[in-house]
Amino acid sequence: MTQRELQKKIRELKNLAAHHKLDIHEDLSRIASKIEGSESIDVTPWQRVELARHPNRPTTLEYIEKISDEYLELFGDRVFGDDPAMVGGIARIGGVAFTFIGHQKGKNMKENLRRNYGMAQPEGYRKALRLAYQAEKFGRPIITFVDTMGAFPGISSEERGISEAIARNLKEFSVLKTPIITTVIGEGGSGGAIGIAVADRVFMLENAVYSVISPEGCASILLRDAKKAQLAAGLMKMTARDLLSFGIIDGIVAEPPAGAHTDLSFVAARLKENILTHYKALSSKKLETVLKERSRRWLSFGEFYDPEEKEESFFKKFLPWGS
Amino acid sequence: MARINVETFFQKLLPRTKRNLQYGMVDDRVFVQKEHKCPTCSNPVETDQLKENAFVCYHCNHHFRISAPERLRLLADNGEYQEFSGGLSSLNPLDFPDYEERFSAAKEKSGLDEAVKTVVCKIGGRETVVIVMSFQFMGGSMGSVVGEKITRAVLLAAQRGLPCVLFTASGGARMQEGIYSLMQMAKTSHAIALLERTRMPLIVVLTDPTTGGVTASFAMLGDITLAEPEALIGFAGPRVIEGTIKQKLPEGFQKSEFLQEKGFVDRVVPRKDLKKTLTFLIDAHIAIRGGKK
Ligand SMILES: [Zn+2]
Numbered sequence: 279m280t281q282r283e284l285q286k287k288i289r290e291l292k293n294l295a296a297h298h299k300l301d302i303h304e305d306l307s308r309i310a311s312k313i314e315g316s317e318s319i320d321v322t323p324w325q326r327v328e329l330a331r332h333p334n335r336p337t338t339l340e341y342i343e344k345i346s347d348e349y350l351e352l353f354g355d356r357v358f359g360d361d362p363a364m365v366g367g368i369a370r371i372g373g374v375a376f377t378f379i380g381h382q383k384g385k386n387m388k389e390n391l392r393r394n395y396g397m398a399q400p401e402g403y404r405k406a407l408r409l410a411y412q413a414e415k416f417g418r419p420i421i422t423f424v425d426t427m428g429a430f431p432g433i434s435s436e437e438r439g440i441s442e443a444i445a446r447n448l449k450e451f452s453v454l455k456t457p458i459i460t461t462v463i464g465e466g467g468s469g470g471a472i473g474i475a476v477a478d479r480v481f482m483l484e485n486a487v488y489s490v491i492s493p494e495g496c497a498s499i500l501l502r503d504a505k506k507a508q509l510a511a512g513l514m515k516m517t518a519r520d521l522l523s524f525g526i527i528d529g530i531v532a533e534p535p536a537g538a539h540t541d542l543s544f545v546a547a548r549l550k551e552n553i554l555t556h557y558k559a560l561s562s563k564k565l566e567t568v569l570k571e572r573s574r575r576w577l578s579f580g581e582f583y584d585p586e587e588k589e590e591s592f593f594k595k596f597l598p599w600g601s
Numbered sequence: 602m603a604r605i606n607v608e609t610f611f612q613k614l615l616p617r618t619k620r621n622l623q624y625g626m627v628d629d630r631v632f633v634q635k636e637h638k639c640p641t642c643s644n645p646v647e648t649d650q651l652k653e654n655a656f657v658c659y660h661c662n663h664h665f666r667i668s669a670p671e672r673l674r675l676l677a678d679n680g681e682y683q684e685f686s687g688g689l690s691s692l693n694p695l696d697f698p699d700y701e702e703r704f705s706a707a708k709e710k711s712g713l714d715e716a717v718k719t720v721v722c723k724i725g726g727r728e729t730v731v732i733v734m735s736f737q738f739m740g741g742s743m744g745s746v747v748g749e750k751i752t753r754a755v756l757l758a759a760q761r762g763l764p765c766v767l768f769t770a771s772g773g774a775r776m777q778e779g780i781y782s783l784m785q786m787a788k789t790s791h792a793i794a795l796l797e798r799t800r801m802p803l804i805v806v807l808t809d810p811t812t813g814g815v816t817a818s819f820a821m822l823g824d825i826t827l828a829e830p831e832a833l834i835g836f837a838g839p840r841v842i843e844g845t846i847k848q849k850l851p852e853g854f855q856k857s858e859f860l861q862e863k864g865f866v867d868r869v870v871p872r873k874d875l876k877k878t879l880t881f882l883i884d885a886h887i888a889i890r891g892g893k894k
Pocket of ligand 1: 643644661
C-alpha cells in the first residue's frame with residue numbers, strides 16, 4: 279500500500295468514526311501523524327505561507343525560461359486586451375512543443391504594479407483559454423503554473439465578468455482534448471488559482487500553499503480576528519503535504535531547505551523532470567483514457583457521508599457513463 | 602475495474618415507477634416569517650399577504666430571499682416534487698473547530714438540512730430536474746455535500762434527458778471545508794460540461810445574493826441565465842472591492858440589472874413572471890424546437 283492509499287484509508291476510517299460518533303478519532307490522528315513523521319516537520323504552515331509569498335520567490339516566467347529550450351510569449355485575449363498578470367506562450371523542450379500558461383507576479387514594486395501582483399482580470403483568464411484552445415487544436419500538451427493571491431477583486435474585473443471567465447475555464451479545461459499538467463509554484467489562492475488548475479495531474483512545490491481563502495481572510499471571517507492569520511494557516515490545511523494527504527494533488531516537488539528563491543536552478547530542474555515524467559506517462563495513454571481519468575478525478579472530489587453508498591462515493595469508483 | 606450499470610446508480614438515486622415519478626412531497630413551511638419590515642421601503646409587511654404575493658413586498662416590489670421549500674411551492678406544478686440525495690451529510694474533513702456546532706445550529710435555525718435541495722418536479726407539465734440553493738443555511742455556502750448534490754442532479758438531467766433549472770443563492774465557499782470546498786467549483790463545472798453534450802438545457806436563475814465561488818462556477822454556466830430583480834451578483838463581495846479600491850462603489854453595481862447591461866445575464870425576470878418564463882423556455886427546448894432531432 280502506498281502512502282497515498284494509506285492516507286486515504288485513514289481518512290475513510292476517520293469519516294466513518296466521526297459519523298458514528300466513535301471515539302477512535304484521536305487514535306487515528308496519531309497513526310496519521312506517525313506515517314507523516316517519516317519526514318521532518320520543522321516548517322510551520324505559516325512559515326510556508328511566508329515562503330510562498332517571499333518577494334524573491336521565482337515566478338512563472340523564470341521557470342519557463344529555465345525549463346524550455348526555446349520560449350515565445352504570446353499576448354492578448356482577442357476580445358479586450360492583454361493581462362500582464364497572466365502569461366503564456368509556446369515552448370520547445372527537446373523535440374516536443376508545449377503550451378505554457380501561468381500567473382505572473384512581479385519581483386519589485388514597479389513590476390508588481392504592472393502585473394497587478396499576479397491578480398488576473400477576466401482578460402487574463404480568457405487569454406489562458408485562448409491559448410488552451412490553440413494547444414488543443416495543434417495537439418500541444420498544456421503546462422500551467424499557479425501563483426496568485428486570487429483573481430483581482432475590482433470594478434473592472436467585475437464588470438468584464440471575472441466570474442464568467444473563471445467558470446468557463448473550469449468547464450472547458452475539464453474536457454480539453456490534450457494532456458494538462460499543473461503545478462502550484464507559490465500561492466494558490468481560491469477561484470483565481472483553480473481558474474487555470476483543472477488538469478490531469480496537479481503538483482505543488484514543497485513550500486507552495488493552496489486554499490479556498492487566504493489565512494488572513496479565514497481569520498477575519500471565521501475566527502473573527504484578522505490577527506489570527508498564523509493560526510488560520512494551520513487550520514486551513516493548505517500546505518503541499520496536507521493536500522497530498524487529502525489526495526487533492528499528485529505529488530510534491532522538492533525545494534532547497536531555505537526555499538525556492540535560494541536556488542532557482544535546483545527547483546527548475548526538479549520541476550522540469552517532474553513535468554516531463556508525467557507528460558510521458560500521459561502521452562503514452564490513449565487521449566480517450568486521459569479524458570476519462572480526468573473526468574473521474576474531478577467528479578470524485580468531496581468528503582461526505584452517503585447513507586446509500588456506505589463505503590465510497592459513486593464517482594470515486596465509476597464514471598457516470600462508459601468506462 | 603468492475604463494471605457497474607450506470608442505470609442502477611441513477612435508478613437508486615431517483616426511483617422511477619412504471620409511468621412516472623412519485624411526486625407528492627409538499628413543504629408548506631414559511632421561512633421569512635421573522636421579518637416584519639421590508640428592508641427596502643421599511644413598511645411593515647404581513648407574512649400571509651407576503652406569501653400570497655410570492656414573497657415580494659406589496660409596497661415596493663422588494664424580492665424577499667426565500668429558501669428551497671418556498672421556491673418549490675411557487676414553481677413546481679401543485680407544489681409537488683420528489684427530492685433525491687437528501688440524505689447526504691457533511692463531514693468535517695479538516696477537523697475545523699466548531700464546524701459541527703455551526704452546522705447543527707444552522708439546521709436548527711433554518712429548518713433545512715443543507716444549503717441545496719435537489720428535486721424532480723413538473724413545470725408546466727414537463728418533468729424537470731430542479732436545484733434550489735438556500736441562503737438561509739450557512740449563507741448558502743458550497744461544501745462537499747452541496748457540490749455532490751448539484752453534480753448528481755446535473756448528471757441525472759443528462760442521463761434521463763431532462764431539462765435542468767438551477768436557482769443560485771450563496772455567499773460562496775464553505776470555508777470550513779477548505780480545499781474540498783474549492784474543488785466543488787471544478788466538479789460542478791465539469792458536470793455541466795457533460796450535460797452540454799446531451800442537448801438538454803441548463804437554465805440558471807440568479808437570486809439574491811449570489812457571490813464568490815458559486816458565481817465563478819455553475820452560476821455562470823447556464824445555456825440561459827435569468828436573474829431576479831435587484832439581486833446582488835458578483836465574484837468579490839462589495840465590501841472586499843471597496844477595501845481594495847478605497848472608494849464607494851457606484852449605485853446599482855453588481856445588481857442583476859447591471860449584469861444584464863454588461864452582457865452577463867440574458868434577462869432580469871420578476872418573480873411573478875418566473876414560472877411563465879421558465880415554462881416557455883423549457884417548452885422551447887423540449888417540445889417546440891426546430892431543426893433535426
Ligand atoms: Zn418594500
